[in-house]
Amino acid sequence: MRINERRSLWRRVRPYVTVFDPALTTVLIVLLTTSLITLYSASIGIPGKIEDHLRNIAMSFFVMWVVANLSPQHMMRIALPAYAVTLLLLLAVALVGTIKLGARRWLHIGVVDIQPSEFAKLAVPLMLAWFFQHQQGHLRWHTYGIGAVLLLLPVFLIARQPDLGTALLVVAAGFSVIYLAGLPWKAILGLVVAGAASMPVAWSMMHDYQRERIMTLIDPTTDPLGKGFHILQSIIAIGSGGITGKGWTRGTQAHLEFVPERTTDFIFAVYSEEFGLAGNLFLMLLYLLLIGRGLMITANAPNFFTRLLAGATTMIFFTYAFVNMGMVSGILPVVGVPLPFMSYGGTAALTLGVASGILMSVQRNRKLVQT
Structure with missing residues (x-):
C-alpha cells in the first residue's frame, strides 16, 4: 500500500519536477x-x-x-500588469532615479537598487505577444502602429537614461514579435530607408x-x-x-x-x-x-x-x-x-x-x- 502511495505522490509532483x-x-x-x-x-x-x-x-x-x-495562460494574464509596472518604474527612474557613473538607471527601493530597464527585456515582448494574440485575424496597418508605440515607449525611457545597450536589446526582442506577427516586407523596407534617412538627426541627438x-x-x-x-x-x-x-x-x-x-x-x-x-x-x-x-x-x-x-x-x-x-x-x-x-x-x-x-x-x- 505504501508503494502505491509513493507512486501516486510521484505521479502528482512529476509534472512540476520534470519541466526542463x-x-x-x-x-x-x-x-x-x-x-x-x-x-x-x-x-x-x-x-x-x-x-x-x-x-x-x-x-x-x-x-x-x-x-x-507557469502555463501560457498565466503568462497572458500577467502580460499587461507586467508592462504597466515596468513603465511606471521607468518613469520613476526618470524622475527620482539614482545616478551612477553619469547615468540615471537605478531606482532605490528599501535597501536595494533595482534597474527597471532589465524588466523591459521580457515585459515588452510579453505585452506585444499578448496584444497581437488579441488582434489575431484583425491585423491592419494601424495594429502594427499601435504595436510600435507599445515598443517605443519603454525604449525611449531607457535610451534617455542613457542606456543604449539595453534599449537595443528591447528593440530587438520587441521588433521580433512585430515581425513574427506578420509585418509586411514593404513596411520593413520602409523602416530601413527611414532609419537611414534619420541618421543625421540621430547623430545630433546622441x-x-x-x-x-x-x-x-x-x-x-x-x-x-x-x-x-x-x-x-x-x-x-x-x-x-x-x-x-x-x-x-x-x-x-x-x-x-x-x-x-x-x-x-x-x-x-x-x-x-x-x-x-x-x-x-x-x-x-x-x-x-x-x-x-x-x-x-x-x-x-x-x-x-x-x-x-x-x-x-x-x-x-x-x-x-x-x-x-x-x-x-x-x-x-x-x-x-x-x-x-x-x-x-x-x-x-x-x-x-x-x-x-x-x-x-x-x-x-x-x-x-x-x-
Missing part, C-alpha cells in the same frame, strides 16, 4: 560549465567571483523552474560619449592610449589566442589587466585568448544549438501567443551573443551587453533564467489545443 527541456538544459549546462572555467581564470586575484557566480547560476535555474511551471564610441569603432587607433585602448587590447587578446589558444589561466592580456571588465562584458576576450579559434568555434556551436532549439520550440508552439513569445525569447539569446561578440571583436560599438550564460552578473542571470523558463513552458504546453 532535455536538449535546452544540456546546452545550458555546457555553456555554464564553460562559463565557470573561464570565469575562474578571469577572476584570479578577485576574491568571491566564483562563489557569487555559482549563486547566480542557482538563482537562474530556480527562476527557470518557476517560469517553466550624447558625446555615444559619438565617441562610434568614432572609436571606425578607427580605434586614432586614440590608442585613450578611448581606443580597451577595444584595441581586446582585439589583441582575441588575435593572440591563435588556433588553439595560450591555455587555461595563461592569458597574458587578461591577467596583466589590459582587458577591461574581463569578468563581465569582455569575458569573450579572455576566453578567446586562452582557447583560441577552436574554442570560439565550440562556443559559437553552443549558441547555434541554443538558438536552434529555441526556433524549434517556436515552430512547434501551440498557438499564436506562444509562437510570438518563444520567437522573441530566442531573439534575446541571439542579440545578446551577437552584440557582445561584435563589440568585443571591434565590429560593433561598445554598449555594455553581457555574453549570455558566460558573463558574471546577477541581473543578467535572472533575465536569462526567465527567458529559458519561457521556452521550456512553451515546449511543455505544446500539445494544448490552439485558441
Whole structure:
C-alpha cells in the first residue's frame, strides 16, 4: 500500500519536477560549465567571483523552474500588469532615479537598487505577444502602429537614461514579435530607408560619449592610449589566442589587466585568448544549438501567443551573443551587453533564467489545443 502511495505522490509532483527541456538544459549546462572555467581564470586575484557566480547560476535555474511551471495562460494574464509596472518604474527612474557613473538607471527601493530597464527585456515582448494574440485575424496597418508605440515607449525611457545597450536589446526582442506577427516586407523596407534617412538627426541627438564610441569603432587607433585602448587590447587578446589558444589561466592580456571588465562584458576576450579559434568555434556551436532549439520550440508552439513569445525569447539569446561578440571583436560599438550564460552578473542571470523558463513552458504546453 505504501508503494502505491509513493507512486501516486510521484505521479502528482512529476509534472512540476520534470519541466526542463532535455536538449535546452544540456546546452545550458555546457555553456555554464564553460562559463565557470573561464570565469575562474578571469577572476584570479578577485576574491568571491566564483562563489557569487555559482549563486547566480542557482538563482537562474530556480527562476527557470518557476517560469517553466507557469502555463501560457498565466503568462497572458500577467502580460499587461507586467508592462504597466515596468513603465511606471521607468518613469520613476526618470524622475527620482539614482545616478551612477553619469547615468540615471537605478531606482532605490528599501535597501536595494533595482534597474527597471532589465524588466523591459521580457515585459515588452510579453505585452506585444499578448496584444497581437488579441488582434489575431484583425491585423491592419494601424495594429502594427499601435504595436510600435507599445515598443517605443519603454525604449525611449531607457535610451534617455542613457542606456543604449539595453534599449537595443528591447528593440530587438520587441521588433521580433512585430515581425513574427506578420509585418509586411514593404513596411520593413520602409523602416530601413527611414532609419537611414534619420541618421543625421540621430547623430545630433546622441550624447558625446555615444559619438565617441562610434568614432572609436571606425578607427580605434586614432586614440590608442585613450578611448581606443580597451577595444584595441581586446582585439589583441582575441588575435593572440591563435588556433588553439595560450591555455587555461595563461592569458597574458587578461591577467596583466589590459582587458577591461574581463569578468563581465569582455569575458569573450579572455576566453578567446586562452582557447583560441577552436574554442570560439565550440562556443559559437553552443549558441547555434541554443538558438536552434529555441526556433524549434517556436515552430512547434501551440498557438499564436506562444509562437510570438518563444520567437522573441530566442531573439534575446541571439542579440545578446551577437552584440557582445561584435563589440568585443571591434565590429560593433561598445554598449555594455553581457555574453549570455558566460558573463558574471546577477541581473543578467535572472533575465536569462526567465527567458529559458519561457521556452521550456512553451515546449511543455505544446500539445494544448490552439485558441
